[in-house]
Amino acid sequence: MAPNPSTPIAVGDPARRAAAGPAASGSTGIARTLTRRSALAGAAALAAGLALPGRGTARTHAGIPFGGAVQAEHFDSDPSYRQAFLDHCDLVMPMNELKFSLLRPNRESWNFEPADRLVDFAIANGRLCRGTTHVWYGATPDWITRLESEREIAAALGEHVERVSDRYRGRVTDWDVCNEVIAHDPASEGPLRDTFWLRRLGPRHIPDAFALAARADPSATLTLNDYDLEFRGSRYDLRRATMLSIVRQMQDRNVPVHRVGLQAHLYLEKEIDVEGLARFGAELKALGVGLVVTELDLIDWQIEGGPAEQDAAAERSVSAFLDGLLDAGRPAAVVAWGITDRYSWISDVMPREDGKPERPLPLDRDYRPKPWYETLRRRLATA
Numbered sequence: 001m002a003p004n005p006s007t008p009i010a011v012g013d014p015a016r017r018a019a020a021g022p023a024a025s026g027s028t029g030i031a032r033t034l035t036r037r038s039a040l041a042g043a044a045a046l047a048a049g050l051a052l053p054g055r056g057t058a059r060t061h062a063g064i065p066f067g068g069a070v071q072a073e074h075f076d077s078d079p080s081y082r083q084a085f086l087d088h089c090d091l092v093m094p095m096n097e098l099k100f101s102l103l104r105p106n107r108e109s110w111n112f113e114p115a116d117r118l119v120d121f122a123i124a125n126g127r128l129c130r131g132t133t134h135v136w137y138g139a140t141p142d143w144i145t146r147l148e149s150e151r152e153i154a155a156a157l158g159e160h161v162e163r164v165s166d167r168y169r170g171r172v173t174d175w176d177v178c179n180e181v182i183a184h185d186p187a188s189e190g191p192l193r194d195t196f197w198l199r200r201l202g203p204r205h206i207p208d209a210f211a212l213a214a215r216a217d218p219s220a221t222l223t224l225n226d227y228d229l230e231f232r233g234s235r236y237d238l239r240r241a242t243m244l245s246i247v248r249q250m251q252d253r254n255v256p257v258h259r260v261g262l263q264a265h266l267y268l269e270k271e272i273d274v275e276g277l278a279r280f281g282a283e284l285k286a287l288g289v290g291l292v293v294t295e296l297d298l299i300d301w302q303i304e305g306g307p308a309e310q311d312a313a314a315e316r317s318v319s320a321f322l323d324g325l326l327d328a329g330r331p332a333a334v335v336a337w338g339i340t341d342r343y344s345w346i347s348d349v350m351p352r353e354d355g356k357p358e359r360p361l362p363l364d365r366d367y368r369p370k371p372w373y374e375t376l377r378r379r380l381a382t383a
């Protein structure tokens with residue numbers, strides 16, 4: 001049976017919880033017992049959640065900022081790529097370089113250099129910057145998983161969040177503190193994803209990471225980021241409900257969560273739930289929590305035909321997504337997961353069966369803007 005999303009979040013398997021030790025039962029974290037949200041936290045989040053803080057002069061376009069995620073390896077080798085971010089983006093963020101396992105691949109060494117370079121590029125050019133991510137199962141360094149005690153793991157996470165927040169304070173003003181904590185299918189696996197962090201620290205690792213980030217940089221905007229929050233269907237309804245439940249429980253604990261990040265990897269064969277997305281945005285807004293689109297790209301692997309069909313499907317999906325997104329208010333930014341079809345994770349992870357090139361990003365391989373991107377920019381400019 002599907003868990004009731006209005007009940008407190010718990011790890012489903014008591015054996016696993018017991019094996020993980022006392023802290024995994026949530027004694028200091030997301031509590032199972034709290035259901036009432038704190039009006040105080042809501043008001044604070046509202047104040048913090050309305051705008052990207054501190055960088056008002058960085059904007060190069062009116063309206064909602066548009067951004068792109070940049071990768072160090074292409075930044076270094078392809079001058080047109082670098083230039084495209086300057087030509088198109090109000091916000092430039094490192095795609096991978098601020099992830100835990102890249103910043104601290106082993107316990108003894110930190111590798112800040114690639115992230116520093118990209119953050120400096122954004123700031124030196126007057127762009128906004130945001131950071132991803134402190135806690136993500138996909139970027140957990142091996143050395144952490146070998147630590148024996150819960151106390152050591154929690155201390156390592158604390159040290160990481162503190163050091164990274166401190167280094168980028170005032171430059172990386174918005175952090176995906178936790179990424180992809182909701183189970184892929186909360187009805188059968190959830191509500192939370194089974195990760196190293198959940199198994200070892202329990203659900204408390206989510207509010208704990210946010211509290212650490214808030215303490216390390218009180219001026220930062222703190223975002224809870226996830227995928228599959230915009231489509232029609234019961235799995236997506238439940239993912240939205242689970243996100244709302246996590247946010248409410250954090251607010252009940254007076255733990256700041258300012259924004260929900262919609263990754264927006266848009267599968268073009270799936271229908272956008274315009275009303276569901278609008279309702280989700282409105283419910284978050286009522287809690288004082290804003291939206292930010294963090295990883296927009298288009299997955300056209302099921303779309304038959306060529307570029308014309310791919311772009312037509314993209315236009316339909318992006319338009320519906322924007323209808324739902326903009327209904328509830330203004331997202332803080334819309335960030336694409338790359339800028340040109342030359343470089344995208346979609347081609348590696350979800351290639352087309354017909355062998356034709358994917359068209360996931362705003363600019364094609366020759367840096368020509370797609371029609372859907374022009375639609376997007378128009379709507380962001382006038383929103």
Ligand code: XIL
Pocket residue numbers: 095096179180263295345
């Ligand atoms: C991906 C990057 O695009 C790749 O370059 C990297 O090798 C792996 O991570 N959801 C996320 C992103 O939250 O961090 C992922 O990014 C894509 C899926």
